[in-house]
Amino acid sequence: MTWMAMLLGLFLPACGAPGAQGLPTPPPGTLATLRRPASPNSALAAPAGFTPAADIVLPVYHLPPAQLFAAIEAVAAGEPRVFVQIVYPATLEAHWVARSAVLNFPDLIVAQVSPAGKDSSTLTLYSHSVYGYSDLGVNRKRLDAWIAALNARLPAANSRS
DSSP: OOHHHHHHTTTSGGGGSOTTTTSOOOOTTGGGGOOOOSSSOEEEEEETTOSSOOSEEEOOBSSOHHHHHHHHHHHHHTSTTEEEEEEEGGGTEEEEEEEOTTTOOEEEEEEEEEEOSTTOEEEEEEEEESSOSOOTTHHHHHHHHHHHHHHHHSOGGGGOO
């Protein structure tokens, strides 16, 4: 952690903590009651028909839910400065904290996989900033990158709706 992040931590406590520390542990079912902020500091990727409306519409994946969940966990594990906050295996839900390189600003990412018929599943990803009004598109870019990495991990036929 940089000295600037430690100094910023005096005013914004979560910036002064490493990894997923300094942030409350979210309960399971976060996406079921999702309400997006009015500020432009979040991004949502979800299947068609999800409420609230998604910024990125994701397909039905022709994979069992556990396999899709393992794939998105692997994508997150390969990202720099991304730390597991908590995983709820029973509901195929995971939460991560992504830290900015210089000031250690935390963004929160949640993923949930849901069954969608025999050997098919859907993915919902939500990324949002803890601090600030605007994220300058960082959360949307993050979701675009994670989705691209996920699709690269999956056989092409499995990610089509």
